[in-house]
Amino acid sequence: MLERTSATRKHTAETKAIDIRVTSPGLCYGIIQWIRIEVARDIRFENHPSQRRPIANWQNIVHRFDEPIDLAAGSVVSITAAHNRQQPWFELRSR
Numbered sequence: 001m002l003e004r005t006s007a008t009r010k011h012t013a014e015t016k017a018i019d020i021r022v023t024s025p026g027l028c029y030g031i032i033q034w035i036r037i038e039v040a041r042d043i044r045f046e047n048h049p050s051q052r053r054p055i056a057n058w059q060n061i062v063h064r065f066d067e068p069i070d071l072a073a074g075s076v077v078s079i080t081a082a083h084n085r086q087q088p089w090f091e092l093r094s095r
């Protein structure tokens with residue numbers, strides 16, 4: 001019998017509500033997306049925006065809001081994050 005692992009298991013579409021506490025006031029233009037892949041125990045790739053690296057095929061992505069939003073420190077921004085296994089998207093729910 002073949003055991004199904006994360007490599008062979010079919011992953012389904014997913015939607016999550018995320019609340020983000022604002023730490024600094026200012027304008028917010030959107031959300032930055034990046035990836036972290038753990039290929040093996042000691043092999044990992046991450047394209048976090050704070051890590052300077054040469055251009056690669058997997059760059060971080062900016063999902064812009066329709067209009068910038070003015071944020072106050074301590075407030076909470078609520079977004080919906082979703083994917084259909086082919087494409088992610090984000091929706092601003094409240095601020």
